[in-house]
Amino acid sequence: MSDLPEKVCRDCGEPKSASDFWRLASSPDGLAPYCKPCFKSRNAASRRKASARDGRKPRRFIPRQEAPEGMKYCPDCETLKQVDDFVRYRGSADGWTSYCKPCHTARGVASKTRTHGGTRDYHLKRRYGLDSNEVAAMVKAQMGLCAICLTPGPEHVDHDHKTGRVRAILCFNCNGGLGQFKDRPDLLRRGADYLEGNVWKPTLVAPGVYRLPS
Known part of the structure; x- marks a missing residue:
């Protein structure tokens, strides 16, 4: 394109060369209707208006600067x-x-x-398909207690890792404990027996093959 004046900016009304306008494929002449300085001013005004609409403090417009290396x-x-x-x-x-x-x-x-409505609601909806109100309703239905240890104020959503089904709201320790036992009822039962003094001792039935007591 030539640098001779060949387009008038719609905002400032000044005739300028093609290099003073951004390219715009949808325009009949292939150039934006506003020169680069006016285009930049329009963008700044648009950002200030959006900030005011969202209740944020309008930012002072600062032209893009060439930053040093790094x-x-x-x-x-x-x-x-x-x-x-x-x-x-x-x-x-x-x-x-x-x-x-x-x-x-x-x-x-x-x-x-x-x-x-908040980061907690975002994660609840993303992981479990619930919002904080639904979780609060579940806690209320549990009388405000952890579904396992009955500690007041449970906050952690427990779910089946295979099906994704939400089971209950647990305290931190119980929710973590289920994870440590890999959600396996047989391991939890053996753990309970162990704590009660019934140590499970496997029986050697063949080289390298052990049978656990039933």
């Missing part, structure tokens, strides 16, 4: 940081997320709160 600029906290302060992301041009780790985490929490 550094990257976070537009959320408006800070130049080491690239190690960002999360690796193959989908970006530089291999890092746009926002530093604290800002990236804060955005994730805000998104889960906005769409699911």
Whole structure:
């Protein structure tokens, strides 16, 4: 394309060369209707409007800056940081997320709160298909007690790892204990017998073959 004035910006009304406009395939002339500075100003205004609509504090617009080697600029906290302060992301041009780790985490929490009511609801819905209200109803049906040890205030959803079926709400220790015993009733029964003094001693019936007592 020639650098001679050949297009008038719809915002500022100035005739500018084609290189002063971004390419836009859907436009009849292949160029955006606004020059690059006006396009940037429009984007900044759009971000400020979206922030105000979401109840967030509008950010001061800072033009993209060339960061030194090994550094990257976070537009959320408006800070130049080491690239190690960002999360690796193959989908970006530089291999890092746009926002530093604290800002990236804060955005994730805000998104889960906005769409699911909070991070706990997000994980409950994703893993068990429940929300916090349904979990609270299950705890209430259990009279506020762990379904195994009867400790008050259970918080952990127990489910069948094969079928995904939710079984009950347990305390941390009981939920972890089932996992340690691999959800196997036979191991739990042997454990109970062991604690009661009935040690299970296998009988050698053939070389390398043992029979456990029934």
